[in-house]
Amino acid sequence: MPAFPPSAPTAEDGLAVFTGAGDLTARLRQDVQSELTRFLARQRAVLAEVSPETGPMLDAVESLLSGGKRLRPAFCFWGFLGAGGLPGPEITTAAAALELFQAAALLHDDVMDDSDTRRGLPAAHRRFAALHAELRWSGSAERFGLAGAILAGDLCLSWSDEMFVASGFDEPALARGRAVFSTMRTQLMGGQYLDMLEQASSALRGREGAVERARRVVRFKSAKYSVEHPLLLGAALAGAPAALQETYTRFGLALGEAFQLRDDVLGVFGDPGQTGKPAGDDLREGKRTVLVALALAAADPAQVELVESRLGDPQLDAEGVVALQTVLTDTGAVAGVERLIDDLVEEACTALEKSSLDETARTALNTLVVAATARLS
Amino acid sequence: MPAFPPSAPTAEDGLAVFTGAGDLTARLRQDVQSELTRFLARQRAVLAEVSPETGPMLDAVESLLSGGKRLRPAFCFWGFLGAGGLPGPEITTAAAALELFQAAALLHDDVMDDSDTRRGLPAAHRRFAALHAELRWSGSAERFGLAGAILAGDLCLSWSDEMFVASGFDEPALARGRAVFSTMRTQLMGGQYLDMLEQASSALRGREGAVERARRVVRFKSAKYSVEHPLLLGAALAGAPAALQETYTRFGLALGEAFQLRDDVLGVFGDPGQTGKPAGDDLREGKRTVLVALALAAADPAQVELVESRLGDPQLDAEGVVALQTVLTDTGAVAGVERLIDDLVEEACTALEKSSLDETARTALNTLVVAATARLS
Numbered sequence: 028m029p030a031f032p033p034s035a036p037t038a039e040d041g042l043a044v045f046t047g048a049g050d051l052t053a054r055l056r057q058d059v060q061s062e063l064t065r066f067l068a069r070q071r072a073v074l075a076e077v078s079p080e081t082g083p084m085l086d087a088v089e090s091l092l093s094g095g096k097r098l099r100p101a102f103c104f105w106g107f108l109g110a111g112g113l114p115g116p117e118i119t120t121a122a123a124a125l126e127l128f129q130a131a132a133l134l135h136d137d138v139m140d141d142s143d144t145r146r147g148l149p150a151a152h153r154r155f156a157a158l159h160a161e162l163r164w165s166g167s168a169e170r171f172g173l174a175g176a177i178l179a180g181d182l183c184l185s186w187s188d189e190m191f192v193a194s195g196f197d198e199p200a201l202a203r204g205r206a207v208f209s210t211m212r213t214q215l216m217g218g219q220y221l222d223m224l225e226q227a228s229s230a231l232r233g234r235e236g237a238v239e240r241a242r243r244v245v246r247f248k249s250a251k252y253s254v255e256h257p258l259l260l261g262a263a264l265a266g267a268p269a270a271l272q273e274t275y276t277r278f279g280l281a282l283g284e285a286f287q288l289r290d291d292v293l294g295v296f297g298d299p300g301q302t303g304k305p306a307g308d309d310l311r312e313g314k315r316t317v318l319v320a321l322a323l324a325a326a327d328p329a330q331v332e333l334v335e336s337r338l339g340d341p342q343l344d345a346e347g348v349v350a351l352q353t354v355l356t357d358t359g360a361v362a363g364v365e366r367l368i369d370d371l372v373e374e375a376c377t378a379l380e381k382s383s384l385d386e387t388a389r390t391a392l393n394t395l396v397v398a399a400t401a402r403l404s
Numbered sequence: 405m406p407a408f409p410p411s412a413p414t415a416e417d418g419l420a421v422f423t424g425a426g427d428l429t430a431r432l433r434q435d436v437q438s439e440l441t442r443f444l445a446r447q448r449a450v451l452a453e454v455s456p457e458t459g460p461m462l463d464a465v466e467s468l469l470s471g472g473k474r475l476r477p478a479f480c481f482w483g484f485l486g487a488g489g490l491p492g493p494e495i496t497t498a499a500a501a502l503e504l505f506q507a508a509a510l511l512h513d514d515v516m517d518d519s520d521t522r523r524g525l526p527a528a529h530r531r532f533a534a535l536h537a538e539l540r541w542s543g544s545a546e547r548f549g550l551a552g553a554i555l556a557g558d559l560c561l562s563w564s565d566e567m568f569v570a571s572g573f574d575e576p577a578l579a580r581g582r583a584v585f586s587t588m589r590t591q592l593m594g595g596q597y598l599d600m601l602e603q604a605s606s607a608l609r610g611r612e613g614a615v616e617r618a619r620r621v622v623r624f625k626s627a628k629y630s631v632e633h634p635l636l637l638g639a640a641l642a643g644a645p646a647a648l649q650e651t652y653t654r655f656g657l658a659l660g661e662a663f664q665l666r667d668d669v670l671g672v673f674g675d676p677g678q679t680g681k682p683a684g685d686d687l688r689e690g691k692r693t694v695l696v697a698l699a700l701a702a703a704d705p706a707q708v709e710l711v712e713s714r715l716g717d718p719q720l721d722a723e724g725v726v727a728l729q730t731v732l733t734d735t736g737a738v739a740g741v742e743r744l745i746d747d748l749v750e751e752a753c754t755a756l757e758k759s760s761l762d763e764t765a766r767t768a769l770n771t772l773v774v775a776a777t778a779r780l781s
Contacts, residue, residue: 074591076591081598084593135555164604165605166603166716178593185565188562188565213450217450221454221458227536227543339543
């Protein structure tokens with residue numbers, strides 16, 4: 028048991044608060060899973076009317092929705108509680124709808140990136156392709172896989188909205204929430220397009236301003252929709268005052284960016300057992316992350332040549348991965364990103380400290396900061 | 405001026421009714437366009453916040469949404485008026501939302517089918533790929549095109565719901581409408597999956613039951629979402645009684661199937677100038693339509709061999725197209741589909757006649773029957 032200085036809360040007090048928030052977050056994870064399971068069972072019935080052969084689509088969605096850290100629902104939930112809302116089935120269902128939205132984004136993202144795996148398992152389009160091959164169907168298995176995953180993603184996108192609306196909130200609350208929900212959807216898709224465009228045009232645009240451009244992509248493709256918008260959705264549902272919404276935005280954008288930067292570092296240096304994808308996958312995909320932009324900004328000509336010739340090479344072998352990792356470390360880019368993460372986490376925590384949030388919500392959000400940015404995830 | 409037999413309405417009466425319904429349908433087409441233009445301008449602003457470089461996504465959507473027969477909005481509108489609703493911005497906006505849903509389906513459909521053209525212009529994924537090539541960006545132009553079109557479709561899917569909810573109907577009406585909207589979305593995607601599955605597995609399953617399976621795909625992939633669900637959406641918004649909903653279902657399923665069968669015939673025999681796609685495109689894609697299933701059911705071994713070896717061949721030349729067309733005609737499949745269309749149209753018209761719909765709505769729907777099933781479209 029650690030000793031606390033006399034001015035700090037007593038061990039009992041501190042633990043009690045922490046346990047209260049932690050308990051609620053853990054409970055939310057379970058409740059989100061139950062709500063999703065129930066919702067998908069209803070949809071299975073709607074699809075069975077078309078044909079029982081639609082089963083594999085439901086299976087793909089169900090498998091993608093089981094597990095995960097449920098960070099987005101947690102931010103939505105605590106955004107709501109922090110604004111005076113009370114736990115209950117309404118906020119659980121609205122928060123769970125974010126998981127369906129996230130599933131849609133992942134399904135389509137994996138098709139667009141042609142990824143092999145997701146969370147350590149074959150990506151959905153690969154699973155549909157395998158089904159096609161296994162049953163010796165005619166035509167292209169790859170094309171069948173692509174179509175199956177696009178349709179499964181379309182279902183999740185439609186369902187996220189259906190589940191949100193059926194959450195049980197009254198119409199004024201839903202109307203406030205819907206404004207956030209709509210902005211989130213449009214801006215995520217805009218952010219994803221911007222991301223692709225940056226990957227494709229980065230060589231032409233050169234290194235000038237590349238770090239700022241990469242950070243802009245992070246903001247719209249990840250920070251807003253992973254943290255800020257879920258918090259604001261909870262806030263809107265609870266009818267939070269403008270000052271609290273501003274706190275959430277400051278906290279959410281800073282933490283959301285840190286979360287993505289941590290993901291970028293793990294994508295290059297992370298343990299495949301932890302990240303669920305093969306080592307170096309992000310390097311083979313040629314992602315133009317802030318990490319890469321920082322490296323290029325500080326690289327000597329030989330290092331630039333190495334990055335430009337190997338990054339995005341689908342055949343990149345273990346040796347190539349190590350060579351790129353070495354450039355990212357030697358240029359100081361890794362240390363730079365770690366500093367940026369630290370600064371952003373501090374910015375997020377300061378926003379919380381300055382706010383009038385009650386202690387349970389603040390504790391819960393501080394715990395989520397750790398969960399979202401820990402070096403091993 | 406045609407002469408009318410004495411028992412028919414007078415020329416003036418008949419024309420007045422016809423013109424009233426026709427005027428409203430024509431006016432609706434214009435209003436739907438204005439609503440869509442206004443809605444997209446607002447979304448352009450939301451996306452510009454991400455980056456002005458997202459412009460091409462808006463352009464792709466806007467181009468797809470300009471023109472078209474607006475059949476789905478018209479069915480929704482007349483479903484509403486037939487149930488006692490009054491014309492106004494609410495029903496126009498709700499009906500226009502169906503065009504966004506249709507745009508999403510087309511964008512993703514063209515990616516899944518790898519189609520070159522849509523309405524006589526390059527398909528959206530080809531346009532994004534051309535942009536990539538023109539600007540000499542790095543990476544695969546094809547993959548960029550695919551991703552751009554998937555994201556544009558995701559935007560349309562999100563926006564269809566956003567526009568529907570913002571139509572201005574009160575909450576009870578919206579809640580009734582949403583139930584139809586949700587079923588429509590889920591069952592269309594299920595129907596599309598079933599369609600792919602049928603294409604892929606038809607060779608293994610053989611000819612037994614193929615006509616029934618093809619008709620089932622038509623029902624879920626086309627009939628419901630093109631006619632029945634738009635009508636039921638209008639009915640739900642107006643709070644129509646169950647009897648009228650049943651009329652719409654009978655009318656909608658019959659006409660919707662006829663509409664798709666006409667499209668299948670035009671896809672094989674239609675004038676490219678009218679259909680907007682190259683002659684024989686459906687044959688190259690290997691679509692397992694009711695037309696093809698009927699032909700196979702009646703074909704002799706040589707004809708079966710020809711169909712199985714050439715249908716779905718991407719390299720099919722003009723001679724191959726003619727050879728397949730000849731089988732479809734000689735087996736009596738074309739005549740069979742035409743008979744089926746006639747029967748279905750009669751079934752649809754009978755459902756209308758037996759209903760208590762007022763004369764304006766009935767006239768309008770009868771006109772839409774012609775628009776949806778005419779031999780040249």
